Amino acid sequence: MLSYLVLFIGLLVHGVASSDYACTSQGGSCVDYRYFVCNGGVETGLCDGDSNRRCCLKCDTTCVSNSENWASCCDSACTSSGGTCKDNSNYCSGRYSSGKCGGPSERQCCSSSTSSGSCNLVTYSTANVYGYNGLTVQVEPGFKSNMVDINSFAISCGVEVVVTHAFREEGQDLGGTVVPPASNSNHLVGHAIDMNLDTPSGFCNSDCLYAKYNSYANCFLNKVTSSGLRWGGDFYSPDPVHIDDGLNLSSPSQWDSLYYDLQANCY
Template sequence: MKLSLALFSSVFCDTLPYDTQCTSIGGTCTDYRYLTCIAGYATGKCNGDNNRKCCLPCDTSCQLKEESDSLNDGKCTSAGGECKHNTNYCNGYYSSGLCGGGSARQCCKTGSTNCELLTYSNTWVKGYNGLTVKIDQGFKSAMDTMNNYAGQCGVTVYVTHAFRKEGQEIGGTVVPPASHSNHLTGHAIDMNLDTPRGWCNSSCLAAESNTNAKCFTDKIIANAGLRWGQSFNDPVHIDDNLWYSNSNTWTDLYYKHQNSCS
């Protein structure tokens, strides 16, 4: 790896106003698709769209460590991959155990992906209009719980959105995707309910006037491991609060699924 790729060249680094959360820690905001950053990228610290991320500073010691780590990258390079911090853009998917250095240095491979999302369907939870519901395997128990609640309340949960890619255009959402949306890691769904009293969409869910639907959402509220979006004006949304309960796991899953799944 050439260290010059990760240095803060003015050719690539298009600093804009309000990037101070990044610059104050010695970083540089840039489009992460075009610059490999040795120390990795931090999200949420730069102005602009989701592709502008904060390239963290890499001093002389950091650069020397990268040179040393790269001596053990043979398994990756022989497979046609490139070792780099897994917060960097990868036009393919990351594999672990093939690179020198810490666990964050992973092998970016192009070609066929290694997506580990699960396809979910159950008796009382289904994809709306034939949607294939993709979730992280760590969210399956939450989905099974929702399926049980739906059966107890006599409703069918029709999932309208589950895992989604960063920047994906979503029609009919109640609010814009959050910067740390749990949808981006496969730990959230948007849904409507089919009930004995009729179809229950966002307005119906918010009003809590449909007793079967309210039975279901009351059970979600009572479960400490689940979060109903009514509290932030998104009544069709349910997640397991992953970002706020374990941001490190959220970040690991974000890069894993965003780089490997479509």
């Protein structure tokens, strides 16, 4: 009986350890990321358990040295206001802001306030990118450079991007959407647009975009996907009118902080 008990415990321990192997095999540790700061960054999908249990990536000697140097030389704009500089894949109970910390662009200032107190959206409109039926196209500043790229793609391919949705409020009535909105949609943080294309071959809606029979639309979509942006036509549940930057996947913590800020202040 004792031998069976030892075997059972051994299998149980092995099962728990092996479920975290994708993380631990690369030197990381599976932790509840809400209670740790991981200088090497945090990665999702490598650990067993709920969504808060994530892989704290290994911070080698170079990583440690860089973190110490950045903290001593370049973090005062953040720390003087009570914030903490860390990789934005880490948990932040407030919101991340850029330009206040040393190091790479993803090392940002986590401030304790959950709201900026003002609506931090920008309006974007050009001759080739504009809102449908007078819609004001609003995006988060971090997505504006992508809108500039989208505009250049439109000019290059001879099309006009007619935006039907950009930033949206939680619970907003979305009549006419192609697929039901995702619970962590990038529209909710101003990092996505839905659009149709006005082309020399005619207006290209969802069916046209997905069928890819319009050469002007194909030119535009090829440039979009080649740039690193995501096209909804490639999704498991296709949404051919959708374009985003994948912020909800690449930086869930930043998505969370933007969500609480923008949804509280932009309405």
